[in-house]
Amino acid sequence: MNETRDRILDVALDVLGENPDAGMGDIASAAGVVRRTVYGHFPSRLDLVRTLTERAVAEMTAVLTDINASGAAADAAWVEFIARVWPVTHRYRVLLALRRGEYGEAIHGLLGPVDELLADLVERGQDGDVFAQHLPAGTLSQVAYGVVFALADDDQQNGTLGARAATITTLLMLGVPETRAVTLVDDQP
Amino acid sequence: MNETRDRILDVALDVLGENPDAGMGDIASAAGVVRRTVYGHFPSRLDLVRTLTERAVAEMTAVLTDINASGAAADAAWVEFIARVWPVTHRYRVLLALRRGEYGEAIHGLLGPVDELLADLVERGQDGDVFAQHLPAGTLSQVAYGVVFALADDDQQNGTLGARAATITTLLMLGVPETRAVTLVDDQP
DNA sequence: AGTACGCTGCACACTAGTGTGCAGTGGAGA
């Protein structure tokens, strides 16, 4: 049930991914529905965007808490994190744009938990001398996963090639030596 | 002469840096001037944005061609590049936002020359085995200087601390080993 | 057959921005 609502959400992710300033009308017609119908499911544009964000945040926090609980080394945990979120990263590339822009404030709040989990992971790596300390954990984690989104955005076919490159690039900037980075990535099941 | 025009441009850089969607009215009042006056100098919003971009591009291409002519090694050239553009990078952080958004097409075109020069520099480094090859030169250069802008945006006081951290972070992601990166940065006059 | 419900296709009011026209004002320079 609610297939129209789901289709609107799916399509909105695409449309807003292409152009974060797209209007309700654009989303509606992309979903093969009339604008009025979208308002039937989401009272306001912000509601739609918030729902989208909550979806994304739920997925990412699930992965991150799972990984954090596994007690793996920070660098291995990072590799697993990228490997697991990569398939959906391109779909959620819109998050990058949403943090700035109209609803920045509201969205930023929702992303808070993800930010914290990532910062914790990076900090753990820095404390264990696995990651470099040229930047504070909060900043480094933000920039690193910003790079992941940027690369996912670039990698249109979203192949495994991109996943490997993204993982290596971020490991490098986290201060992991290239040889170790390659080993970690190739050990991935 | 034209001090009002210059003030508008300066202020616009700040205002649009804060909020890329700011209107002509916001820019005008921030410049202590009435909206109508802004239109006196710039026939349309796009004209203003284009002028701003041309300014930034001119500065960056000047630095890059200068460095490219010096014939330094790619990694040393990169360090010099960051050192020289860093002081103005925070001012031009708006460029990040402008590439997407309303005038993306137009702005992207203007940034072309900068993109090419950067890609050339990175490619030179890859050919000489100074930089890693996990990503094509075009992508790697884009992501790396995206990180520079992101860090400049984060580093509110825009101190030399940030410059050092930004340089090291980007060198790492370019595949330069940490020891070498630190040496390069500390050799900087 | 009847009903409930989700979608449609209009209508509307409202907001916020862009870009233009034009008369008026004040100060700097010939």
Added chain:
DNA sequence: TCTCCACTGCACACTAGTGTGCAGCGTACT
């Protein structure tokens, strides 16, 4: 002093989006 010119302050027309109201329509379920 007179003139030029930049800036002002208002008017306006236009666009593009948001969000709402309401009658109608078709389909699926009972």
